[in-house]
Amino acid sequence: MPIGQLFCEGGESSPDGRVLSTLLKNRCRVVPFGGRYGMGDRIKAARAATGRDGVFGILDGDFVRACTTVANRPRVWEIPDGTDTTHLGWRWERKEIENYLIDPVVVELALGTNAPDSDEYIRAMEGARDALTIYQAARTALSNCRPRFQNLKSAFGRPRGKEQHPFPDELSESACRNSIDELVRKFNEAQHVRTCDVEARFAEILPECSVGERYFNYLHYFAGKDLMIAMEGFLTRAGFGSWAAFREKILIGIEATPEDIADWLPEWKALQAEIDSL
Numbered sequence: 001m002p003i004g005q006l007f008c009e010g011g012e013s014s015p016d017g018r019v020l021s022t023l024l025k026n027r028c029r030v031v032p033f034g035g036r037y038g039m040g041d042r043i044k045a046a047r048a049a050t051g052r053d054g055v056f057g058i059l060d061g062d063f064v065r066a067c068t069t070v071a072n073r074p075r076v077w078e079i080p081d082g083t084d085t086t087h088l089g090w091r092w093e094r095k096e097i098e099n100y101l102i103d104p105v106v107v108e109l110a111l112g113t114n115a116p117d118s119d120e121y122i123r124a125m126e127g128a129r130d131a132l133t134i135y136q137a138a139r140t141a142l143s144n145c146r147p148r149f150q151n152l153k154s155a156f157g158r159p160r161g162k163e164q165h166p167f168p169d170e171l172s173e174s175a176c177r178n179s180i181d182e183l184v185r186k187f188n189e190a191q192h193v194r195t196c197d198v199e200a201r202f203a204e205i206l207p208e209c210s211v212g213e214r215y216f217n218y219l220h221y222f223a224g225k226d227l228m229i230a231m232e233g234f235l236t237r238a239g240f241g242s243w244a245a246f247r248e249k250i251l252i253g254i255e256a257t258p259e260d261i262a263d264w265l266p267e268w269k270a271l272q273a274e275i276d277s278l
Contacts, residue, residue, distance in 0.1 A: 003278045004050075007033040007057035016097045022059070023261055023268055031245050033057070038077060038084050043088050054278070056089035058271075060096045061185075063143035063221070067213040070220060073270035090274065093267055098224025100265060101250045109264050110253030116238045118215045128230035129218040137209040141202035147191040153183055179241060216270070 006024065010016040010032050016033040024030060033039050039057045046055040059077060074090035092099075100106060104122060108115045115121075156179040157168030168175060208214040214221035228235075228243040238245040254261055262269040 003028045004054035005029050007031050058089050059091045061092040063140040065144045072266035096219045096224050106171045124231050125232035128227045133210045137206040138204050145198045152187050192271050
């Protein structure tokens with residue numbers, strides 16, 4: 001069934017929505033959702049309301065816990081559904097949309113004759129990478145140790161029927177109070193973060209960010225916005241002003257080009273192909 005809507009992170013006029021609207025023009029309607037939390041539920045609700053499966057979403061790649069072979073294609077976003085899984089959409093392979101906007105290929109094609117010298121630009125990117133190694137390790141450690149969003153359940157008791165809906169055997173006030181205490185305790189345990197765990201993860205990830213896989217594939221694993229900000233001195237000297245102004249010029253170039261921007265990056269082409277295959 002053809003895709004009708006694609007939810008993405010960011011608000012109205014966000015870089016995510018602007019890039020995706022250009023990339024997927026005439027394929028589907030891109031709907032900026034804001035934050036990521038709740039997007040999966042929104043997709044399922046939209047599918048239930050229309051009786052169709054043509055609603056999907058795409059999330060940032062984030063600071064992944066384990067490095068994988070770079071595939072230059074978005075990762076599938078699925079969630080458990082009983083004994084099966086439900087396909088909700090995709091995750092970008094790179095950390096966030098800015099990781100694509102600062103790619104030297106995108107910069108050159110989006111800015112044309114206004115693009116900075118390619119060798120100088122790459123040196124500036126690598127300088128930004130070198131300045132950010134410790135900070136990116138810290139950010140990765142914090143992200144990896146952050147509890148994933150967990151819903152505080154409001155139903156409890158034995159699973160009932162085909163849908164396994166929980167319902168208690170005892171409905172008394174005391175039984176309900178006991179269940180409230182148990183659910184809140186389990187919820188808080190799942191959300192608890194210890195400083196020692198984050199520090200241990202920081203020590204573990206630092207070599208990867210300094211001399212390892214994350215360092216060498218920094219365009220995938222480091223935060224694109226951080227790289228832009230760390231390059232701001234170079235961007236100012238090159239006549240682009242702030243990092244945000246540089247990003248805006250790239251976005252304008254993407255929106256204005258008569259070319260199919262899917263041809264600029266393999267992952268953009270792969271996302272188009274995924275959408276077309278539905």
